[in-house]
Amino acid sequence: MVNTTTAPKAEIVSDRWVKATWDEFQTLSEDPAYAERARFYYDHDTMRIEMAALGPLHGRNNSVVYDVISLFAIAKNMRILKLTNTSFRKTGLQECQPDCSFYIGDSFLLPPQNNSSIDLDSFEIPHLVVEIATTSLNDDLGRKRILYEQLGVKEYWVVNGGESQVYAFEMSGGRSGTIRESQVLEGLSIAIVEEALKRSQAEDDSAIARWLLQTFKI
Numbered sequence: 001m002v003n004t005t006t007a008p009k010a011e012i013v014s015d016r017w018v019k020a021t022w023d024e025f026q027t028l029s030e031d032p033a034y035a036e037r038a039r040f041y042y043d044h045d046t047m048r049i050e051m052a053a054l055g056p057l058h059g060r061n062n063s064v065v066y067d068v069i070s071l072f073a074i075a076k077n078m079r080i081l082k083l084t085n086t087s088f089r090k091t092g093l094q095e096c097q098p099d100c101s102f103y104i105g106d107s108f109l110l111p112p113q114n115n116s117s118i119d120l121d122s123f124e125i126p127h128l129v130v131e132i133a134t135t136s137l138n139d140d141l142g143r144k145r146i147l148y149e150q151l152g153v154k155e156y157w158v159v160n161g162g163e164s165q166v167y168a169f170e171m172s173g174g175r176s177g178t179i180r181e182s183q184v185l186e187g188l189s190i191a192i193v194e195e196a197l198k199r200s201q202a203e204d205d206s207a208i209a210r211w212l213l214q215t216f217k218i
Helices: 022-029 056-075 137-141 143-151 190-199 205-215
Strands: 017-019 038-043 046-051 080-084 088-090 094-096 100-104 128-133 155-160 165-172 175-178
Touching (some): 022 038, 022 046, 038 143, 056 100, 056 205, 094 143, 128 137, 137 155, 143 155, 143 165, 143 175, 155 190
Parallel strands (some): 128 155
Antiparallel strands (some): 017 046, 080 100, 088 094, 100 128
16 A cells, blocks of 8 residues: 655744755745745755734834835836835845835836846845835845845835834945935935835825825825
């Protein structure tokens, strides 16, 4: 009699960087058992897997950041493309899956509408990348920031979810420096993003949007 019992999957190590080959990383990132509940990062010979945050703190901060950027782009007549939890891949070398990312400006190409990672050998990295930190603040400010520097991101924000605080970095030449006004969304003060996050603790989305519309004079 043939034994058809399937061995249980080994538990993945989450929320820290571990040694892994590209093949090992790719096998995990494409496993349906993990793909819908985890986010994946790879940097040469190490990987990081984060289990998706399910609470309203993470989700609300994410949506508030989207609203601020969307309304500002409308006010300034900027071309923009917004992406959520999208993977960007340099095959065999690096991969990231930020909470949200934005292509901004007149020259970017629209990536294909499918469920594959965006190939960074064919498409540029987004101009602005945002990580919402509820339990990952140190890594978002550390190892991930270095990864985004290497990938050529122009601007990187880390939202400290519990504090309505935004750490914003301008990136160039593999280095980064803190800023208080966006360089890719010229004229947008980081203080406005933080104020919107504070308002989200007591106000609904329509109230925040009305305040943003007044602030941006739309």
